[in-house]
Amino acid sequence: MSNADSLRLAPLVVGLALVALAAWGAVALFLTTYRYIRATPLQRRRMRHAWKIARRWRRLAPNLGLARVDENTKGVKDLNGKVKKPVTVVPRLKVFPEPWGIRAVLQTIPKVGIDEVDKAAGWLADAWDCQTIEVKRLAAGLVEITGIVGNPLDEHQPYVWPETADWVLPMGHNPWMRQVGIPLKQLSGIKVAGMPGYGKTMLMLAWMASLANRASVQFAVFDGKTADPRYGDWGEAGARAMFVVGDNPETANQRLTDLVRLIKDRPAALVEERGTHKFWKQGPTETNPLVLVLMDECHNYIDAAGLKGKDKELIEANQRLMRTVAKEGRGLGVIPVVGTQKQTSDAIPTAVRDNLEVGVCFATFTIDGAEAALGNGIRKDEENQPTTLIDKERFAGVCVVTGVPGLSGRYDRVRVGDIDEAAMLQLVAASIGYRADVIPAAAPTVRDVSADSAGTTVPLQKEAPKTTRRRKAS
Structure with missing residues (x-):
């Protein structure tokens, strides 16, 4: 092609380019206008x-x-x-x-x-x-x-009850209006802290109700707020639980012992049911259900301040049992949810607290209380410190959370969804038929594989021999 021909075609090429550009702009404008109208x-x-x-x-x-x-x-x-x-x-x-x-x-x-x-x-x-x-x-x-x-956290939305079989505890929305939930798979536990009246108990009750309609979930409730749990916050919901304990440390000791026995017995039960001791490989079943241990105001069972003698021994025994539940329950489908106003070491042993990977903290007066529940990183994150949530009229139901997927060790604020208490109790009441006591009735046993082919059962917990005291001659 000669230069003359190229010069003659140049205006045509430029014209076509301008037409294409105008067409693209018109299409973009049309789509933008269409989206705006809709x-x-x-x-x-x-x-x-x-x-x-x-x-x-x-x-x-x-x-x-x-x-x-x-x-x-x-x-x-x-x-x-x-x-x-x-x-x-x-x-x-x-x-x-x-x-x-x-x-x-x-x-x-x-x-x-x-x-x-x-x-x-x-x-x-x-x-x-x-x-x-x-x-x-x-x-x-x-x-x-x-x-x-x-401020999206000022916007109230209804609590979202899960409709799928996902193993997630719903919470609410964060400042970006994204729904936040706590996955239960392989979870070691949850610690819930904050001053009274900001939503700790209601959130724990909602978690119970969100899983209540599954036969593969059972609940163990420790209500440390009242002597008789029938008349407390957990009274009506307690009918769905395997047991409900009041604030008596001795009764709590008996039930914690039952849970530890369940944990010790479960590996054998899992192997018998599915051929492996790994609970989450196949997930919860009616035979080996997920057990959610809900402890409200747990300090009443494990605070040994000012106690002596047998009372102190009882509290220390409760602390040991709680450590076992927190450390060994994760892989066996026993998950503790521990709530108390201030998660400091005098209210909950650090061996328990530091093993629970998800932290939820409502309003606190001191940064020390926030640090106990959320870790020392919260001191550097001034924007998310729970000490800024003291205004109850505005921030009741708002908490700071860490340990959930996507945060990578950081913190997020969450407005817990508004919970319809009547609907929540209706969910629990409709699922009472799923209640089943899965606590082993006898001491757990294991099979002695080193014995003969028939095998021999050996108790894991042997009873101490009975002794009688002899009086010395006077």
């Missing part, structure tokens, strides 16, 4: 917010130090010999509307990365009309900025 009022508001941020980004970025002058353009002169103005490079930003606010993805440039964006987070929150800004690395060269508009 959106809810909240979604439209979020879309307008995202467009506003994207439109103003090129003016905002240099003022926040999130743009850089291209050094290669400094001192460059035009055809008249005048020095040109250096080029300012602004990182590309794509903004997406979300139910809880906006999500932006920034493409980094030299000297503008995650550290620079994190330093400017406070100014970004003000400029973008956001309550909170969170910055994290999305991938190499990409930074994700999430901004919360308003």
Whole structure:
């Protein structure tokens, strides 16, 4: 093709390119308009917010130090010999509307990365009309900025009762309006802390109700708030449990002994049922169900402060039994949920507390109480400290959680769903027929495989020989 022909075709090519560009713009505009018309009022508001941020980004970025002058353009002169103005490079930003606010993805440039964006987070929150800004690395060269508009934790939503067979305890929504739950598979246990009246007991009752309609789940309840559990918070729900214990440490000792006997006996029962001692390989069954041990105000069973003699020995025995449940129950389907106002060592042994991997903490007056429930990392995370949740009118039902998937050792705030107490008790009442006492009636035994082919059963717990005391002659 000659140069003349190329010159004649050039306008045609340019015209086709402009037509294609105009068609693409028209399609994009049509789709955006269609989505806007079909959106809810909240979604439209979020879309307008995202467009506003994207439109103003090129003016905002240099003022926040999130743009850089291209050094290669400094001192460059035009055809008249005048020095040109250096080029300012602004990182590309794509903004997406979300139910809880906006999500932006920034493409980094030299000297503008995650550290620079994190330093400017406070100014970004003000400029973008956001309550909170969170910055994290999305991938190499990409930074994700999430901004919360308003305070979603002030928004009340109903508690979501699970409809599937997933082994998850529902909680509520976090500041990003995502539902948060605690997976039970391979869970060592949960510690629940916080001042009275903020929602500890109600959440534990909801967890019981959420699993009550499964025959493969049984419950053991320790109500440390009342002497007679029939008249306490767990009174009506107790009909679904294998047993309910009041605040008597001696009765608790007997029932903790039963649970330890169940744990010691279970490996043999699992092997007999499924050929392996690993509980979660096949999951809970009616023969070997998941046992959720719910202990409300557990300090009444294990606090030895000021006790002496037999009373102190009883409490120390309870502590040993609780350690066994916490340390050995995980792989055998016995999961403790331990609640107390302050999870410090005087209320719960550290050997128990530190073995429970999920921490849930409602409002606390002191950072020491929060640290006992959530770990020492909470001291550095000022935004999520439970000491900021003291306002009961606003924050009753709001907690801080750690140890759940996706947090990677960090912390998140959760607004527990509003629980319909009548519906909760109805769920429990409708499932009373699933109650079954799976505590072994006798001392557990194992088979002596080193004996003859017939085998010999050997008790794991031998009774001490009875002795009589002889009086000395006077």
